[in-house]
Amino acid sequence: MDRGAQVSERLRSEERLALLDSPKLSRLDGAIGIRVITLEGVSQSFTSKRTSIDALTNVDLTITDGECVAVIGRSGCGKSTLLRLVAGLLTPSRGTVRIDGTPVTAPRPDVAMMFQRPALLPWRTVLQNVLLPTEIGGRRPGDPRDLAHELLALAGLRGFEKRLPHELSGGMQQRVALCRALVVRPAVLLMDEPFSALDALTRTELGEELQRVHMERGTTIVLVTHSIEEAVLLADRVVVLSPRPGRVREIVDVKIPRPRELGPNGHLVEVAETGAVLHELLADR
Ligand SMILES: Nc1ncnc2c1ncn2[C@@H]1O[C@H](COP(=O)(O)OP(=O)(O)OP(=O)(O)O)[C@@H](O)[C@H]1O
Ligand SMILES: [Mg+2]
8 A cells, every 4th residue: 555545544544533523423322221131041953854953052141231242152153143042033942032121032123233244235325225224113313314424434435325235345345234233323233243354454443443332322232253352352241152052161351441452552461361361262172
């Protein structure tokens, strides 16, 4: 990247951070508070005519209001399944998932899900994709278009509003999906490896921005990630699942003060120490 491009990239990211400070984003307030998500004895099996796969077994977990919880574990251990259960896209084979005491039986308007793949509608423009959930859910105060534009600018997608998904890179599509998840001002944000298709720098920047949304808006976040560093940067607690069938092997508290940063001013030692603990737990068969 030449010097001019570096400067304009830097300005773009500063502009994005400035937007997060903007009082306009107070529109994200007004999300209905959710006090607690509980999973009690949750098991999930997938049965077909020929086979049965146990994806999760006997998971007990409580997530409280405003927490950011990361879920890590080996591929196939049931992380996406766990998120889909909380999102109401699956009903557990055994046990119960409750939000504020009410069993989750269907998707809720106050819980947004960001899937492992962006799943954008190919015939809709970027802006129309972001606005989709506002057309399906009930009306909320204010014009959702204003918030959609702000979120797209925040995600570095200003000028791409009228493009179609196939005109975007994989990372840009994922950022559109992040905007789509935030546009309903969810009380709970469920994220399945949201940054996996991004380059390292954008990944860190968006991670830091997500941390600010979490800190400033109190959004409860459940984040599935393969990145130990990302889990330590973002989470209050990290749930380590065992290999399939997934069960909770350990829950590690991350006590590093916020805002957490990587880079020269970051909490590099603490991030490395907590990361090493998580690495040991993941490697232990
Ligand atoms: N709809 C389904 N039908 C049948 N089996 C399924 C279904 N969804 C998941 N599984 C199985 O359940 C197990 C857990 O899948 P899941 O997608 O939750 O894993 P994961 O931890 O998210 O993996 P990855 O890190 O690779 O995304 C896998 O063995 C998978 O094959
Ligand atoms: Mg998955």
